[in-house]
Amino acid sequence: MSLNLASLWDFKNPALSEERFQSALASATGDDALILRTQIARTYGLRGNFDKAREVLAALDPALPAAGPEARVRAALELGRSWSSATHPAETQTPDAKARARAAYLNAFEIARDAELDAFAIDALHMLAFVDTAPADQLKWGQAALDIAEKSIQPAAKAWEASLRNNIGYALHELGRFEEALVEFTRAAVLREKGSDQGAVRIARWMIAWTLRALNRIDEALEAQLSLERENAAARTPDPYVFEELELLYRAKGNPTRAAHYAELRKALATPLS
Numbered sequence: 001m002s003l004n005l006a007s008l009w010d011f012k013n014p015a016l017s018e019e020r021f022q023s024a025l026a027s028a029t030g031d032d033a034l035i036l037r038t039q040i041a042r043t044y045g046l047r048g049n050f051d052k053a054r055e056v057l058a059a060l061d062p063a064l065p066a067a068g069p070e071a072r073v074r075a076a077l078e079l080g081r082s083w084s085s086a087t088h089p090a091e092t093q094t095p096d097a098k099a100r101a102r103a104a105y106l107n108a109f110e111i112a113r114d115a116e117l118d119a120f121a122i123d124a125l126h127m128l129a130f131v132d133t134a135p136a137d138q139l140k141w142g143q144a145a146l147d148i149a150e151k152s153i154q155p156a157a158k159a160w161e162a163s164l165r166n167n168i169g170y171a172l173h174e175l176g177r178f179e180e181a182l183v184e185f186t187r188a189a190v191l192r193e194k195g196s197d198q199g200a201v202r203i204a205r206w207m208i209a210w211t212l213r214a215l216n217r218i219d220e221a222l223e224a225q226l227s228l229e230r231e232n233a234a235a236r237t238p239d240p241y242v243f244e245e246l247e248l249l250y251r252a253k254g255n256p257t258r259a260a261h262y263a264e265l266r267k268a269l270a271t272p273l274s
Contacts (some may be wrong), residue, residue, distance in 0.1 A: 003032050007037060014043040034060055034071040041078045046087060053082040069115035073108045077123060080104035101131045118157035122148050122164070129167065135174035162191035162204070169207060178210045178214045185211055199237070202228055206241060213249060222249045240269040241251040 008020040018040055025036045039228045041056040057079050064072050084093060084101035112120035125145035129138040146164045149157050169184035189204035209224035225245045232239050243266040250259040 003028070003035065005035070009039070011046065014046040018043040030070040031068045034063060034067055035074055035131045035259075036069070038074040042081065045078070045081050045085065050082045050088075050092075053078065057082065059132045069111050069117060070120070073111040073115070073120045073124075075118060076104050076108035076111060077120070077127065080108060080124075080127055080131075085127065086130060088130075098131050102128065105131065109191065118148055118152040118154045119160065121145075122157055126160070126167070129171075135171045139168060139171035139175065142171055162188045162200075164193070166204065166207060169211070173211060173214065178211055182208065182211045182215065198235070202231060202239075206239070206245070210245060213245065213252070218249060218252050222253070223247070225249060238265070238269060240266045243269070263271060 003024060008017060010017050010020075021036045021040045021043070025040075027070075028036055037056060037060055041053040043267060044050070057075055059272065060075055064075055073188045075154040080101045083097045084103065087122050088097075099199050109121050109124035109128075112118070112124060114212060122145045125141050125148070129141045132138065132141065142164055145160065146168060148163045149164055152158060165184045165188035169181045169188060172181035172184060185204065185207040189201070189208060192204040195201075205224060206228060209221045209228070212218075212221035212224065225242055228239070229246065232242060243262045247259045247262040248263065249264060252257075
């Protein structure tokens with residue numbers, strides 16, 4: 001593909017992204033045009049207009065049989081995302097919607113696997129965890145995706161490893177397998193430290209501290225969360241989830257005054273206690 005989609009995407013501003021894709025579409029042909037239209041569909045999904053996303057994708061159907069594997073896998077991925085993703089309200093996740101999403105993601109996976117498009121195969125498996133939300137199923141899909149990432153020599157596939165280890169750690173945490181979760185979160189943090197996204201690094205460290213609390217390693221968890229509080233303050237990005245953990249940790253240490261302090265800080269950011 002001759003297009004650089006990353007330069008056109010602003011995931012925080014899907015409407016602007018659509019404008020960029022539409023502009024690029026004016027001079028695009030063949031698979032490039034099809035791929036741009038799949039991304040336009042995705043912008044509608046990110047804005048919650050899933051019917052419009054499917055309308056855009058349906059218009060591609062006549063051209064897809066003759067298209068290359070990347071165009072076909074992207075179309076299948078976006079069709080799946082139009083039925084089930086992180087942006088879908090819970091009440092929309094009916095058995096029918098999940099079945100449609102699962103079929104689309106499995107189709108995307110098979111196309112990507114057969115074409116050796118490892119990153120897309122990983123993406124499809126990763127999205128199946130939004131369909132099959134039981135922790136054991138999420139663990140299964142996460143481990144299948146990680147297996148591809150570990151074996152792949154493709155940089156785009158390798159780039160998934162930190163996210164996948166985080167997802168696996170979360171599923172293990174939900175299953176009460178805290179020691180195993182801590183291993184995965186620690187590995188994810190090591191990978192994040194090699195990058196330049198300090199926000200992602202702090203999230204990875206939060207996951208470690210969260211799990212330390214679950215293991216009743218209260219002092220270690222407290223030290224880690226206090227460090228995150230200081231770093232967030234320096235970056236002027238206060239995190240309600242850090243305040244939530246500090247509230248719970250000080251409660252565990254029998255310090256209601258400090259717990260109340262962090263409860264107020266959390267409430268000021270209007271995030272409910274989980």
